[in-house]
Amino acid sequence: MHLSVSHVSKIYEPVTVLDDLSFVISGSERVGLVGANGSGKSTLLRIISGEVEPDSGVVAASGGVEVGYLPQDPPEPGDATIEDLIYQAAGELRELERRLRHLETDMTTARGAAFDRVMDEYSERLEQFERRGGYDIDYRIDVVCAGLHITHIPRDRQFKTLSGGEKARVLLATLLLTSPDILLLDEPTNHLDFPSITWLEQYLAAYSGIMLVVSHDRRFLNQTVTRIIEIDEHSHRLLEYPGNYDHYAQAKARERAQWEIDFAEQQDEITELRKAIRQARAGVDRKAPAPRDPDKSIQEAHKARADKTASKSIRSLEERLRRIEAAPIPKPPLMMKINPVLDANDLKSNEIVRFESVSKAFDDDVVLNDLSFTLRSGQRVVLVGPNGAG
Structure with a gap:
């Protein structure tokens, strides 16, 4: 089983989002897709899923594989209940199982070439059914719902x-x-609480298919992926790194350090070449030998030879400078640093927020019950709790 992306490009005029991207994911590889915001990560997932067409290039997967895609902002399924969605998800495997039963019936009557065709399809469907966990679908419904902490929500809701978070x-x-063969996940941990993320990490560790995930959660990537693909925000092309996110971060730090060294060395060389050219031009006349022969023609010949030698040296220096300036090492961009200064000196009161017996319910669902607390100047507060806690 493999997923191949070959020379894929995408432009949303006038912006080039993806430029000639190519990579292959094979077997049961788990790959993290990273890059700056707006670098095209979500666009690439949408292209692989078939939701968006590339302007050029081809996406190909092994024959008969199922691709599953979780977008960052999925569309809401109308008035569907949780039970409807679960039934629909399991329905594909149920339909596959029905097809297997139908083929088993056909085997009893088919003969010759027709029997061979039935057996070929049966073998293919059975392998797909087993690979996607068809025999234990009811058990997996219970496991997945428990792992993602949605068992307490009524199925008819x-x-x-x-x-x-519940959605x-x-x-x-x-x-x-x-149980798709290829799993495309766009920021899957965005609305998950810590227990759900931990469960998902464990679930994906046992997942037998190909996974390509976009995530800003470094811990999640460290626990789940074996390779990192980065979309460069400047060139819009791919860079690949073996290992998890920590290995990627270490490699990027080494690349950045070497980039800064190479840039500084090139700038020093440019400065030295320009200085040498200025000095060479200024010294042309001084370097001309003072001939002893009073003959003016001989004096001019000596000066011409000196000028020629100096000009050759200057041209050599200028050519070296031209070659460097034709392919300059770009200046490393400044690393973004966030150092907020939160000054509370101008506040009129040390008491910023006060809650007194605050309650909130949505119909019969009480999400806040008689909360009382105060936030004071200088405090740094984190609000935690399971999804749906309010």
């Missing part, structure tokens, strides 16, 4: 009434239940 977990659950 409409999807649109869920909180943002994300339900959609992720339905995708995992389809």
